[in-house]
Structure formats: C-alpha cells, structure tokens
Amino acid sequence: MVYLFAGFLWILFSDLLLAVWIDDADTMRIAQTYKGWFFILVTAFLLFLLIKRSFKRLEKTRNNLNQTLKHYSYLFHHNPQPMWVYDFESLDILDANRAAQKDYGYHSGEFLTMSMLDLIPAEDIPSFKESLREEGLEYQRISGIRHQKSDGSIIEVEMISHILPEYQGRKCRMVIANDITTRKKAFESLKKNERALKESERQLQTLLSNLPGMAYRCKNDLFWTMLFVSKGCEQVVGYKAEELENSSIISYGKIIHPQDRKRVWREVQNKVSTQRKYPIVYRIITSKGEVRWVWEQAQGVFDEEGKLLFIEGFITDITHQRKTEKALKHYGDFLRTIIDNIPFPMYYKDIQGKYMGCNKEFYRYLGKTKEEVIGKTVDDLLIPSQAAQSKAKDRELLKTKEHQKYETRITFPDGKSMEVVLHKSVFLNEEGEPGGIIGVYFDISDRVMAENIIKKQVEELERINAELERFTYTVSHDLRSPLVTIKGFLGMLREDLEAGNFEQMEMDMQRISNATDKMHHLLEDLLQLSRIGRVGNPFTSFSMNGVVGEVLEYLDGIIRENQCSIEVQTNLPVVFADRSRIMEVLQNLIENAVKFKADHQIKPHITIGCRRELDPPVFYVQDNGIGIAPLYQKKIFGLFNKLDQASRGTGIGLALVQRIIEFHGGRVWVESEGTGKGSRFCFTLPGSFESLLI
Amino acid sequence: MILLVEDNPDHAELLKRSFTRYSPDTAILHLWDGEETLDYLFGRGKYALSGERPLPDLILLDLKLPKIDGLQVLKRIKAVESLRSIPVVMLTSSDTEKDVLKAYKLNVNSYLVKPVEFNRFLDLARELGLYWFRWNKRPPAPQSFIKDNE
Structure with missing residues (x-):
C-alpha cells in the first residue's frame, strides 16, 4: 500500500517537479530517462528486500514446523503411558511407544511385526473380536481387558483408544493402555480392609455385649x-x-x-x-x-x-x-489334714522323681526336714543300690501305669534301715497324662523281725517235733523191744523150768538180764539228752589237754581191756565252754573209737588232736576202726540211729555229741573213706583260743 | 521157707523157738539187717557167688533195721516183678499209725505188732504159721532167681 501510494505520488509529482525544474525538451527527455531508471532501481531494490524477507520467514516457519513434529513425536514415544497405533482392518500394530515396549517386554522392531491379537490371551480373542464390531466409535474406553506380556504374564488394563482417520494412509486406532492390575489390587485390599475394620468393629460390639x-x-x-x-x-x-x-x-x-x-x-x-x-x-x-x-x-x-x-x-x-475356690481350698485343707493324720508315710513326686510333697509322717519316719526332702530325689535319700532299684521300679510304673506293691528294705546313708511294703501309683496331671508317682510306705520292720523270729522258732519247733516224734517212736519201739524180750524169755523160762532144762534157763536168764541193762542204758541216755540246753553249767576257759586227760582216766578200764594205744597232741587250744559237756563229747567219741574195732587182730589206735591251721580250729578224734560208709555219715548223728543193732549202744551217743556241739555254736561231722578204713570225728568250738602255753 | 529179718537177737530167738514149736517143718532163714536181706534176694554182695539161694515163701520183716530200714526193703521187693508175689509181713514192735499206713502204701501183705505178753506171742506165732501155711493159698513159686536186675 505504501509502495502504491508512493508510486502514485511519484508518478503524479515527479513529472510536475521536472516540469518545474527543467524546461527543455532534451533535458526533459534525458531527465525522464533517468527518472525512469531511478524508479526501476528503487522498485527492484524494494522487491529484493521483500523477497529476502519472505524467504527468511519461510525458513523460520519450516524450523518451527520441524520443532513441533519432534515435540509431538516425543509426546508419543516418551509418553509414560503405553501407546500404540494399529490398523483397523489388518489389526497390525503400526507403531508403539517406549512405555509400551517396556511394559509389554517387546522391543520396537518386534512390536512393528505384531498384530493386536498377539497382545490378547488366546481365550480372550473371541470377545476381543466381538468388540471390534463397535470399532466405529471414535472414542472408546474399555476397562478390564486382559493383555499378555512377552513373558506370558497377564495384566489387566484399561484401554482408551481414538480413531486416527488418516495415518500413513490407513485407517487406524491409537490406543493408550493403563495397567490397572496394581490399582485394582490396591483397591481390593482397601475394600477388604474396610470390611475387616467393619467386621472387627462389629465383633468388638458383640464381644462387649457378650x-x-x-x-x-x-x-x-x-x-x-x-x-x-x-x-x-x-x-x-x-x-x-x-x-x-x-x-x-x-x-x-x-x-x-x-x-x-x-x-x-x-x-x-x-x-x-x-x-x-x-x-x-x-x-x-x-x-x-x-x-x-x-x-x-x-x-x-x-x-x-x-x-x-x-x-x-x-x-x-x-x-x-x-x-x-473357697470350697476347693477347704477341700484341699481337709485332704491335707487327712493325709497328715494318716499314720503311714506318704509322698508324691514328679516324673523326674523329685519329691513334690509328703505328709508329716513321712518326715517323722525318715527323720528328715522339709528342706531335706522336697525337690530332692531318691538318690539324696537312700544308698545307691536301693535308689537304683527304686528308680527302676518307678520307670516300670510310669510305663505300665499299674499299681505297684512290693516289699523292700530302705537303707539311709547313715546306716539306718527299715523293712517296708511300698504301694505306688501314677497320678495324672490336668492334661490327663502321668504327672508323677504317689507312694505309701507300710513299715513292716516289726513284722519282718517277728517273722524272722517266728521262722526261727518254727524251724526250731520243727526240729524239736521231729526229734520228739522220733523219741516217742523209739519209746514205743526201742523201749518196747526189751519188754518183749523180757516177757518172752520169762515165758520160756517157765517152760524151761517145767522141762527141767537148766542149761537153757541160764541162757534165757542172761538174755533177760541183758534186756534190762539195755533199758537202763536207754533211760540213762535219754535223761542225759533231755538235760542239754536245759540244765547247763556256766562257761569257763579251760585247756583241752586237761579235759582229754580226765576223760582218758575215766575210760582207763575199757582202754586197757581193748589194748588201745592213744596219742594226744600236746598244747591243744584253750577253749571257753561248758567243761563237763565237752567232757561228755570227748567221752562218747573216744568210747566209740575204742568200741568199733575193725578187726579183733588189730589193736585200736586213737589220735586226739587239733588242726590249728584251719579257722576255726578243728578238734578231732581219729581211729583205725570199722569206718563209716559215706552213705551213713550223716545218719549216724540222728537220734537212736544205729548202724549195728548188735552193738551195745543206745543210738543216743552221737546225737548227744551233736547237740552239745551245736549248743556251743560249733559243728560236728565225720570223715571216713568207708568201711574198714577208720574214722575221724571232727568238731569246732567257736570259743577256742590259741593255747596260752605257746 | 520163712525169711526172718530181725536185728534184735533176742526177738529172733523168741520167734524161731515159737515157730518151730507149731511148725517144726518150716525152715527159717534169719538175716540181721536190710542190706543183707536185699543182698540175699538180689544175689549181691556176699551172696553174689553162692549157688543155692531158695526164694522164701514168706518174709517176716522188722521195721527198724540198721543201715536200710524195713520199709525201704519192702519197697525194693515190691518194685521187682519176680519178688512182688512173695508175701511180706511186717513184724515189729511199733504200732505207730504212720508206719502202718506207709507199709500198706508200699503194698505190704500184712502188718503185725509183736505182743509183749508171752502167751499172746505164742498165739501169734501159731496163728501166723496156720494162716500162711495151712489156709492161705500161695502163688506158685517163682521159676528162678533174678540176679542184679533190680
């Protein structure tokens, strides 16, 4: 416009100006020429400026455009939301941004070879295809769609899409996929928390009211x-x-x-x-x-x-x-009183064998204080061998759970000991499992002692009874026997008298006389036997040599008669005993040794001595007589037992010897290799000392 | 033949005299103790070599004998097939019930107690002879002696 106006003004006024200044036509023509060139130059210059400016502006616009393009590309490719574009018909993915690549685990190249169907799990494809029918909508927002990532995991997405009418010459949709898996989870857990809160509130209310x-x-x-x-x-x-x-x-x-x-x-x-x-x-x-x-x-x-x-x-x-509680406490006290007043020691201990409690009698019986018992075990109370036995019994009890009853001796380390019957049972704890052991002692020390005494007495009684039986038997037999003889031969004597058979009479009278002698001996011996243990003399210390000497003097008659040689050890021990009884013993033994000769040709030889090397020392009377077969070596000491009925003895002598020795606490026996081999009668006396003469 | 086992020589004499008075034909063998009796019956000990050993028709056995007593002898006799049929009569001065019972348990044939009165003693000897040798039917005598096979 400025140029038009200036041009108009120039055309209008330049000629006027020239006409003013220049009058000649030539100059006018030349001036007109120069004016024309000047106008062309000015116009050209202006045109040049104009074009240059246009170019600059164009350049700037192009730069701006590039910048915008880059900007939008960034917005797509660097968008933090996964985005992609797919072909509406082929379902091929045409482009995908980095977030999509990252979230779905494909790299860009891969994405561009994929179809939408590759992102949908196989089972969802039919419903996806169904949804394609509504593709006509320009803007779509679908929630709860499942997509599959390259590693196969499934995510739940909200898909927002918009139609791109013209994209690379194809009809496409641009998709933004929002992964809502975590959001959904968070939402669900929030809801759950809310429900839980409500529930706990409700519960609290219920609880409070209940x-x-x-x-x-x-x-x-x-x-x-x-x-x-x-x-x-x-x-x-x-x-x-x-x-x-x-x-x-x-x-x-x-x-x-x-x-x-x-x-x-x-x-x-x-x-x-x-x-x-x-x-x-x-x-x-x-x-x-x-x-x-x-x-x-x-x-x-x-x-x-x-x-x-x-x-x-x-x-x-x-x-x-x-x-x-009160009733229970009262009951507990009541039980306690009962248990404490039971006159038997009772205790209870845990499974480990620790004493948990016991009654008063238990402390009294054991002579222990509470501190010495509670928390302790049987190891602390008894000697090791009995503690071990007790523990073995406890283990057995806990295993079988059956009531136990047994007699035992309990011995304390100080040596005090008692005989008891122990009753043991398992008690159960609150859970019904074995909680420990209850035990009750019954002291039977007195009983055991009494039993022992009775046992001894019974044995003694049995022995006496047996002897008495044999005694009465003998009285009925051995005392009868001479009577039969006496009466019988008296009868014979009468017949002899009638027949005038005087020779026979003499013999028969001799038989009667012998029978009365026999009876006399028997009665004497029986009397003597009955005195042992009943009629006793005080024990004194005396030399055995002295006693042997006296006995030999007393038996001098039959010793001479049988032409016996007798050897007596010197320095026999001193003994502490009933002297006159020991004399009877020696008298019987020596008399037997003299009497039971092996043969009339052999003169009896008797040795009286003592084997000091033995403990206790053994006294003996040894002979070279008839000897005794091993079978009868015990029998001969029995009352009225005789091996040879024809012998003059009554069968009491050795029984008497045995009685006296046993009364002194010693032992008597015979050693003989058999018939004809001689015998050695031995005895011990507990109260024998080494001779004081040595 | 009667086998008399008696350790008391006076009693043996009395019995022998009384018996021969009523049964003069009856032979009496007198042995002194149980051991000797068994030796005789079984042919052992000092009888091992003797040839003629007739078995008795009757055994009169005293109860109380030295070494092996009467009941033991009885038991041994009755335990052997060939001797079991010989009548055994206990003749003793013991009238203890226990002894009587024991003897019968061991299958004794009779149990007699020696009477103290002389006349009764004679009666016993007479009736014993009468009973066992006149009235009593005895089993046939064993064929032979056994030897060492108790």
Missing part, C-alpha cells in the same frame, strides 16, 4: 463416674448402662460394698499411677441388694503430658469362682 462382665471407662473420682459402660453391666451390678453412665441414677462408687470402698480407692490410686494394668478384687452390692465378689482389671489412660484422663477396665462377677 462379655461375662462389664467394660467401662470412668473418671478417677470418688464416685467413679462412668463415662461409658458396656451392656454387660446389667448382669454384673443389676443396673442398666444408661442408669450408670454419668451417674445418672446411681454412681459406681455407691455400688461398691461400703467396707471395700476405702480399700478400692487406695489400691486404685496406688496402682493406676504405675500406668500398667492392675487387677483388684472387691465386693459390690447389686440393685437387688445382693453382695457379690467382682474381679476387675483396669489401666489408666494418660495424655501426652502424663496427666490421667480416665480409667478403662473390665469387671466380672467371680462370686461363683470364689465360692468354688
């Missing part, structure tokens, strides 16, 4: 003004929650038993300051005037500065438990 007692919050004042009380309070105190709250009808302080109010106040003040839970037990009076025991557990609620705001707690009725 609690066997009352939950409360109260002020720490003398009235215990209740700020909140759970429904259970009606059961405990008989008042409704609203009657108690804010002490509208009655304060809790008045419900507490008058005798307990001060104590409760003191205790609570003491304990609440510790900021810990505390229990307290006291009585209340219910709306019906009943006294009840309650148990309360409470804790103070404090602000940040440690100021007590209020007290929260729980109160429950324990009247019943308390009654049961």
Whole structure:
C-alpha cells in the first residue's frame, strides 16, 4: 500500500517537479530517462528486500514446523503411558511407544511385526473380536481387558483408544493402555480392609455385649463416674448402662460394698499411677441388694503430658469362682489334714522323681526336714543300690501305669534301715497324662523281725517235733523191744523150768538180764539228752589237754581191756565252754573209737588232736576202726540211729555229741573213706583260743 | 521157707523157738539187717557167688533195721516183678499209725505188732504159721532167681 501510494505520488509529482525544474525538451527527455531508471532501481531494490524477507520467514516457519513434529513425536514415544497405533482392518500394530515396549517386554522392531491379537490371551480373542464390531466409535474406553506380556504374564488394563482417520494412509486406532492390575489390587485390599475394620468393629460390639462382665471407662473420682459402660453391666451390678453412665441414677462408687470402698480407692490410686494394668478384687452390692465378689482389671489412660484422663477396665462377677475356690481350698485343707493324720508315710513326686510333697509322717519316719526332702530325689535319700532299684521300679510304673506293691528294705546313708511294703501309683496331671508317682510306705520292720523270729522258732519247733516224734517212736519201739524180750524169755523160762532144762534157763536168764541193762542204758541216755540246753553249767576257759586227760582216766578200764594205744597232741587250744559237756563229747567219741574195732587182730589206735591251721580250729578224734560208709555219715548223728543193732549202744551217743556241739555254736561231722578204713570225728568250738602255753 | 529179718537177737530167738514149736517143718532163714536181706534176694554182695539161694515163701520183716530200714526193703521187693508175689509181713514192735499206713502204701501183705505178753506171742506165732501155711493159698513159686536186675 505504501509502495502504491508512493508510486502514485511519484508518478503524479515527479513529472510536475521536472516540469518545474527543467524546461527543455532534451533535458526533459534525458531527465525522464533517468527518472525512469531511478524508479526501476528503487522498485527492484524494494522487491529484493521483500523477497529476502519472505524467504527468511519461510525458513523460520519450516524450523518451527520441524520443532513441533519432534515435540509431538516425543509426546508419543516418551509418553509414560503405553501407546500404540494399529490398523483397523489388518489389526497390525503400526507403531508403539517406549512405555509400551517396556511394559509389554517387546522391543520396537518386534512390536512393528505384531498384530493386536498377539497382545490378547488366546481365550480372550473371541470377545476381543466381538468388540471390534463397535470399532466405529471414535472414542472408546474399555476397562478390564486382559493383555499378555512377552513373558506370558497377564495384566489387566484399561484401554482408551481414538480413531486416527488418516495415518500413513490407513485407517487406524491409537490406543493408550493403563495397567490397572496394581490399582485394582490396591483397591481390593482397601475394600477388604474396610470390611475387616467393619467386621472387627462389629465383633468388638458383640464381644462387649457378650462379655461375662462389664467394660467401662470412668473418671478417677470418688464416685467413679462412668463415662461409658458396656451392656454387660446389667448382669454384673443389676443396673442398666444408661442408669450408670454419668451417674445418672446411681454412681459406681455407691455400688461398691461400703467396707471395700476405702480399700478400692487406695489400691486404685496406688496402682493406676504405675500406668500398667492392675487387677483388684472387691465386693459390690447389686440393685437387688445382693453382695457379690467382682474381679476387675483396669489401666489408666494418660495424655501426652502424663496427666490421667480416665480409667478403662473390665469387671466380672467371680462370686461363683470364689465360692468354688473357697470350697476347693477347704477341700484341699481337709485332704491335707487327712493325709497328715494318716499314720503311714506318704509322698508324691514328679516324673523326674523329685519329691513334690509328703505328709508329716513321712518326715517323722525318715527323720528328715522339709528342706531335706522336697525337690530332692531318691538318690539324696537312700544308698545307691536301693535308689537304683527304686528308680527302676518307678520307670516300670510310669510305663505300665499299674499299681505297684512290693516289699523292700530302705537303707539311709547313715546306716539306718527299715523293712517296708511300698504301694505306688501314677497320678495324672490336668492334661490327663502321668504327672508323677504317689507312694505309701507300710513299715513292716516289726513284722519282718517277728517273722524272722517266728521262722526261727518254727524251724526250731520243727526240729524239736521231729526229734520228739522220733523219741516217742523209739519209746514205743526201742523201749518196747526189751519188754518183749523180757516177757518172752520169762515165758520160756517157765517152760524151761517145767522141762527141767537148766542149761537153757541160764541162757534165757542172761538174755533177760541183758534186756534190762539195755533199758537202763536207754533211760540213762535219754535223761542225759533231755538235760542239754536245759540244765547247763556256766562257761569257763579251760585247756583241752586237761579235759582229754580226765576223760582218758575215766575210760582207763575199757582202754586197757581193748589194748588201745592213744596219742594226744600236746598244747591243744584253750577253749571257753561248758567243761563237763565237752567232757561228755570227748567221752562218747573216744568210747566209740575204742568200741568199733575193725578187726579183733588189730589193736585200736586213737589220735586226739587239733588242726590249728584251719579257722576255726578243728578238734578231732581219729581211729583205725570199722569206718563209716559215706552213705551213713550223716545218719549216724540222728537220734537212736544205729548202724549195728548188735552193738551195745543206745543210738543216743552221737546225737548227744551233736547237740552239745551245736549248743556251743560249733559243728560236728565225720570223715571216713568207708568201711574198714577208720574214722575221724571232727568238731569246732567257736570259743577256742590259741593255747596260752605257746 | 520163712525169711526172718530181725536185728534184735533176742526177738529172733523168741520167734524161731515159737515157730518151730507149731511148725517144726518150716525152715527159717534169719538175716540181721536190710542190706543183707536185699543182698540175699538180689544175689549181691556176699551172696553174689553162692549157688543155692531158695526164694522164701514168706518174709517176716522188722521195721527198724540198721543201715536200710524195713520199709525201704519192702519197697525194693515190691518194685521187682519176680519178688512182688512173695508175701511180706511186717513184724515189729511199733504200732505207730504212720508206719502202718506207709507199709500198706508200699503194698505190704500184712502188718503185725509183736505182743509183749508171752502167751499172746505164742498165739501169734501159731496163728501166723496156720494162716500162711495151712489156709492161705500161695502163688506158685517163682521159676528162678533174678540176679542184679533190680
């Protein structure tokens, strides 16, 4: 416009100006020529400026365009949301951004060879194809679609898409996929939490209303003004929650038993300051005037500065438990009294064998204090061998669980010992499993002692009985026997007399005389035998040599008669015994040795001595007589037992010897290799010492 | 033949005299103790080599004998097949019930107690002879002696 205006003005005024200045035509023509060139130059210059400016602007615009293109490409490719473009008909993916590559795990090249169907799990493909029918919509937002990643995992996405009418010459859709898997999960868990919260609130409510007692919050004042009380309070105190709250009808302080109010106040003040839970037990009076025991557990609620705001707690009725407890305690005391008054030692111990308790009699019986028993084991009480036996029995009991009863001796380390019958049983714990062992002692020391005495007495009695039996037997046999002889031969004698057979008479009278002698001996011996143990002399110390000498002197007659040679060891030991009885022993033994000769040709040889090397020393009387077969070596000491009926003896001699030696606590026996081999009668005397003469 | 086992020489004499008075034909063999009796019956000991050993028709056995007593002898006799049929009569001065019972348990044929009165003693001897040798039917005598096979 400026140029047009200037041009117009130039054309209009330049000629006028020239006409003014120049008058000649030539000059005018030349001036016109120059004016024409000038106009062309100016115009050209202006045109040049104009074109140059246009070019510059064009360049700038192109730069701007490139910048925008790059910008939008960034927006697509670097968008944090996965995006891609796919062909509407072939479903080929034409482009995909980095987020898509990253989220789905494909690299860019791969994506461009894929189809939409590669992203859909096989089972979802039909429904996906179904949805394609609605592709006509320009803008779509579908939630809950499942996509498959390159590693096969499934994600749930919200797909937002928009039609791109013209993209690389194809009809396409651009897709933004939002992975909502985590969001959905978070949402679900939030919902769950919410439900749980509601549920726990509900439960708390149910719990509070169903609690066997009352939950409360109260002020720490003398009235215990209740700020909140759970429904259970009606059961405990008989008042409704609203009657108690804010002490509208009655304060809790008045419900507490008058005798307990001060104590409760003191205790609570003491304990609440510790900021810990505390229990307290006291009585209340219910709306019906009943006294009840309650148990309360409470804790103070404090602000940040440690100021007590209020007290929260729980109160429950324990009247019943308390009654049961009391009854139980009473029952326990009762049992304790019974057990302590049972005059048998009783104990109970745990599975490990530690004494847990016992009655008074147990301590008395063992002579132990509580400290010496409780917590200890049988190892601490008895000697090792018996402790081991006891433990073995315990193990067996715990295994079989069957009541045990056995007799045993218990011996304490100090040597004190008792005979007992032990009864043991397993007791069960709260779980019904073996909790330990209960044991009861029955002292049978007296019984065992009495039994032992009785046993000895019975044995003695049996021995005496047997002897008595043999005695009466003998009396009926051996005493009868001479009577038969006497009477018989008296009868014969009468016949001899009638027949005048004097020779026969002489012989028969001799038989009668012998029979009466025999009877006399028998009666004498029996009398002597009966005296042993009954009629005794005091024990004295004497030399055996002295006694042997006296006996030999007494038997001098038959020794000479039988032409016996007798050898006596010098320095026989000194003994402590009944001297006259020992004399009888030696007399019998030496007399036998003389009497039982092997043969009339052989003169009897008797040795009397003592084998000091033995302990105790053995005295002996040895002969070279008829000897005794091994079979009869015991029998000969039996009362009235004779090996040779024809011999003059009564069968009492050796029985007498045995009795005397046994009365002295010694032993007597015979050694002989058999008939004709001689015999050696041996005996011991416990009270024999080495001769003082040595 | 009667086998008399009696350790008391006076009693043996009395019995022998009384017996021969009423049964003069009866031979009496007197042995002194149980051991000797068994030796005789079984042909052992000092009888091992003797040829003629007739078996008795009756054994009169005293109860109380030295070494091996009467009951033991009885038991041994009754335990052997060939001797079992010989009548054994206990003749003793013991009238203890226990002895009587024991003897009968060991299958004794009779149990007699020696009477103290002389006349009764004679009666016993007479009636014993009458009973066992006149009235009593005895089993046939064993064929032969056994030897060492108790």
